[in-house]
Amino acid sequence: MTKQQANWSPYDNNGGTVVAIAGADYCVVAADTRMSTGYSILTRDYSKIIQLADKSVMASSGFQADVRALQKVLAARHLIYQHQHNKQMSCPAMAQLLSNTLYYKRFFPYYSFNVLGGLDSEGKGCVFTYDAVGSYERVGYSAQGSGATLITPFLDNQLKSPSPLLLPAKDSVTPLSELEAIDLVKTCFASATERDIYTGDKLEVLVLNASGIRREYMELRKD
16 A cells, blocks of 8 residues: 555545534535645635525535535436425435435445535424435534534534433524524634635535525635
């Protein structure tokens, strides 16, 4: 094994960071737009977020060729679902579909690390976080990608997520208002960009609420 192989990381293949926060009546999903390999930047304006349904969006880091393949499979299966049931999937149903799709490929997995965000049937924000082989959990917030180790401790400190072991179980949604959550996400990425070479250039933020979906952008460091 060469030194280069020994030091190989999944984030050497396109990298990037994605974050999602669920609130009482909204969900914020964000990702940077840098695609890189090693020390080379391939493009500075690549969206890592895709809308899967009216109330479901997925943000993915990792190897973007696998991410695109995964997105096509999910889009095809969602189309079949719409023809069979004459309605769109809910966000929790899409979360289960994504888990099943990843687990089906567990012996030759999609090298993607995903966060699914949206609104459930009650209009509450929901965030589902995944590993590469389909294990998932509904949480109040999540970060994936090369900057996740920098961002997750900060989110833990700011949002104080309740332990799933607490009885009675506490709601997983975060206590922040929508504007506070957006500002928190922007702060996370501004900080991570200073320390992670795979994160940068521009931040794309999607906000889902009862009114629909809107996008915001913020410039990040470009070096």
